[in-house]
Amino acid sequence: MHDHKISTKFTVFESSDELSATEQELLQKAIEIRDSAYAPYSGFNVGASVLMQNNEVIVGNNQENAAYPSGVCAERVAIWSAMSTFPDGKIKKIFISARSDKTAVDRPVAPCGACRQAIAEYETKQHQDIEIFFTGEFGEIVKANSIKDLLPWMFDNSMLS
Ligand code: THU
Numbered sequence: 001m002h003d004h005k006i007s008t009k010f011t012v013f014e015s016s017d018e019l020s021a022t023e024q025e026l027l028q029k030a031i032e033i034r035d036s037a038y039a040p041y042s043g044f045n046v047g048a049s050v051l052m053q054n055n056e057v058i059v060g061n062n063q064e065n066a067a068y069p070s071g072v073c074a075e076r077v078a079i080w081s082a083m084s085t086f087p088d089g090k091i092k093k094i095f096i097s098a099r100s101d102k103t104a105v106d107r108p109v110a111p112c113g114a115c116r117q118a119i120a121e122y123e124t125k126q127h128q129d130i131e132i133f134f135t136g137e138f139g140e141i142v143k144a145n146s147i148k149d150l151l152p153w154m155f156d157n158s159m160l161s
Contacts (some may be wrong), residue, residue: 006152006153008144008148008149008150008152009144009145009149010142010143010144010149011142011143011145012140012141012142012143013140013141013142013143014140015140015141016141018141019133019141022051023093023095023133026049026051026057026093026095026133027049027095027097027133027135027141029047029049029057029059029095030047030048030049030059030095030096030097031047031097032047032059033047033048033049033059033060033061033074034046034047034061034074034097034098034099035047035099036061037061037062037063037074038061038062038063038064039061039062039064040064041064041066041068041071042064043100043101043102044062044098044099044100044101045061045062045098045099045100045101046061046062046073046074046075046096046097046098046099046109047059047060047061047074047096047097047098048060048061048074048075048077048078048079048094048095048096048097049078049094049095050078050079050081050082050091050093050094051091051092051093051094051095052082052086052089052090052091052092053089053090053091053092054086054089056082056085056086056089058078058081058082058085059078059081060074060075060076060077060078060079060080060081061074061077061078062074062077063077073111073112073114073115074096075094075096075111075112075115075118075119076114076115076118078094079091079094079115079118079119079122080118083122090126090128091119091122091123091126091130092128092130092131093130093131093132093133094119094130094131094132094133095133095134096109096111096132096133096134096135097109097134097135097136097137098135098136098137099136099137100137104136104137104138105136105137105138106136106137106138106139107136107139107140108134108135108136108139108140108141108142109134109135109136110134110142110150111132111134111150113151116147116150116151116154117151117154117155119132119147119150119151120147120151120154120155120156121156123146123147123148124156124157124158129145129146129147129148130146130147131143131144131145131146132144132146132147132150
């Protein structure tokens with residue numbers, strides 16, 4: 001018997017001023033699309049922007065449903081749109097921003113488990129790490145260099161064979 005320890009790493013930016021110009025634009029796109037999310041039930045609006053290897057940017061926001069589980073998160077809307085449009089494309093970066101109608105979201109909002117699994121699928125497929133940046137409406141921006149830092153010991157297709 002032995003213990004196994006996994007450590008993960010994140011970079012914390014105090015403000016968007018610390019991001020590159022490209023990253024600031026990507027964050028802005030996530031914020032813009034966040035504010036047109038369809039979230040009448042939770043009042044929690046999330047936006048995501050995806051930078052592809054070919055420099056195309058695809059955005060998405062959360063789409064809720066009166067049958068609650070039928071709704072989908074912003075990250076998966078953006079990622080699936082990106083991969084439908086560019087099926088052989090590679091994702092370089094994803095930016096996520098969240099805002100609430102009820103409270104000031106002043107801490108970073110990390111992607112949910114299902115969205116982490118979706119990001120993991122494409123990181124595995126493309127054999128190239130995906131940078132994940134997430135924030136609230138105000139405050140710090142957190143960056144993970146790979147989904148492996150957000151979803152250590154993940155399930156992937158290597159376990160199917
Ligand atoms: N949501 C996202 O869009 N992304 C996440 O990573 C977490 C949650 C959405 C789903 C739902 O529409 C609302 O936020 C409240 O959970």
